Amino acid sequence: MSALPFSKLSAPLNALIAAIGLMAVAALTIPDMAGRTRLTLEVLLAGIWVVYCLQLIETLITQRTRGVRDRMPAIAVDVLAVLVPLAAFLLDGTRDQSLYCAIWLLKPLRDSTFFRLMGRVLTNEARNLIGVTSVFGIVLFGAALAAYIIERDVQPDKFGSIPQAMWWAVVTLSTTGYGDVTPQSFIGRVLAGLIMMCGIGIFALWAGILATGFYEEVRRQDFVRTWQLVAAVPLFQRLGSAALVEIVRALRPRVVPAGTVICRKGETGDRMFFIVEGRVSVATPNPVELGSGSFFGEMALITGEPRSATVSAVTEVSLLSLYSVDFQMLSKSSPEIADIIRKTALERRGAPPKA
Template identity: 40%
Template sequence: MRLTKRLYIHEVLDGQRKHGFLYWTVDLFLIALILLNVAAVAVETLPGWSEAYGLRFFALEAFSAIVFTVEYALRLWSCVEDRRHDYSHPLWGRLRYALTPLALIDLAVVVPFFLSFLVPIDLRILRLFRLLRLLKITRYSPALMSLGAVFRAESRSILGAMMLMTIAVLIASTVMYLLEREAQPELFGSIPEAMWWGVVTLTTVGYGDVTPITLLGRVFGALVTVLGIGIFALPTAILAAGFAREIGKHDFVVTVARVAKVPVFSHLEPVTLAEIAALLTPMHAPARYAVVRRGEETEALYFIVQGKVEVDLPHGSVDLGPGEFFGEMSLLEGMDRRNATISTLTDCQFLVLQVPDFHDLVDRLPELKDRIAEMARRRAGEVRFADDKAAGDGETAADAAERKAHSED
């Protein structure tokens, strides 16, 4: 695809060019401007500040409105380049984009400034819309984007919990109205008045401004307080479970990307990569750490994602780096014990495949076993060649391996 100016602007604004200087410049500038606007809204309310620095506050507001208007216009102009959504139509595509939540926020934070020149607008309303600019920062915060994804995914569960909470408040308020209306008509004279007590008690806040005084009212109040702990904890539990799933999805995507970079898996289809990723466990090891030792029980196959390891064989040693693997000989030859010690030379990241999962995988994908065996034989041949050459030159195998590693670097 030819990179046009419109496509380039879309990729910069949409965060698809995160390694470019312009992306980071625009990103940081907009984030700083949003935070500066929020701080200005708060500082402007200090006594005397609005009168003393009113012109500077207006200049900041005018500059921000112009910048955010230009940003909105560029997003609206370039949105037709978005291949992830159906915005390709020059009119209807832009209209669909303009009705998305983030685009509506972008519009809401600039329109009041220009409307204030046409019709008188209460200063408090203007401040409210200026505070909405804080919502724009969701574009630049992965954590807030994850929060939005969780709310969208768990919307039905959250709605169900809110309905349950509403029903609990109504029932508690109605019962307390019946129990306390004669003793405290000024506080529990109606169900709506009693609902303040119901909300405060069920949320376990307990301000103490409205409390039952009858025996039955106090007994029921204690029961409602205990029940409130469980009822109002539901949304928290739903959001926590949603965040756990969202993090799991992110970790899974990262693992799939790592698996695709391992040469032994690079030829596989995306569906197969996803199946393999579900079997692999990420592992971190510091430098000079013995991952496996000679004579230990064979438990797993290790794929190197990052870092270097040293394989200490009975006849010498060899270094392995990203994209390579170790532990395969014990599995391919059916050995119960390790025949080598593998230690990390640097901080390393591994993807670990346990023995049962390895056997299940190669049973389903025989070509994968052949590929692993072929790469293992090739590596063993290189080690033997290094040993023979080292013996002829009077070098040790370790010296030859070290010289080979230096020459590759």
């Protein structure tokens, strides 16, 4: 079955449609709006809802071929975007029906990988996050208890119970400091200072755990992607897993716009390049174009001679660079890698490889 055009809405277009709908929702909250203007905005919301209905239908159709698990975030967002405003229209008879369209805030995220990334980070760091959250709860209750004991006689209207003191504890521990509830006694202010410092430490731990988790997950994904790219390069197809790990760690990604000169003839070469995506042109007497999976620049890396040709990007090119320093390290740890590169360089130069 051919795909409906509504399923091909790009992420930017989804975001634009959602933004238009949300601006209409915000405008409808303006009091004393003219009836014609209000009707126009309501018709606009109805039109967006119809588009989302068609998108949901196509999402449900295509999930049969792509798999439910892979499409679950998109399906969930599409269902909510349709059913929540519909339920509000059918069940809610107030003037705030349009407010339920605020669920469209989720539409820009339907095609995002953020949900899966966040899920993996939370799963990987669950023990650490639970531990810090437990410390937060203990400090929060302890601060409320101490504030209640210290301030209950001074400010019974604000610290007359532990639940009342809990609000002050939350505000102080988060270092928000609204100022609506403040301790009056000297001991209470000392307590507030200690709670603030504890809050800074706890929130720093949360931020550090999440930042480390995101970094590790992104690095893991990059490593896997680079591994797949390196394994597909003909030069490394004969290498074992251990050797591939070494070269994946040494390679450095780089994206070059179309028309950019990557290396010039006669300049000193300190790296070689592997083409991941795109095409480059090698300015030899008979110009040659290289595409995905090819490599160039190995001659200067091996022999130390100046570049023998100028190489330019025909299209936007994604490259993996292997610097001479990393090549020397790889030569010691994985001699077979260096041997393959040297033999290839000699073959391209026209000299017979040394035994």
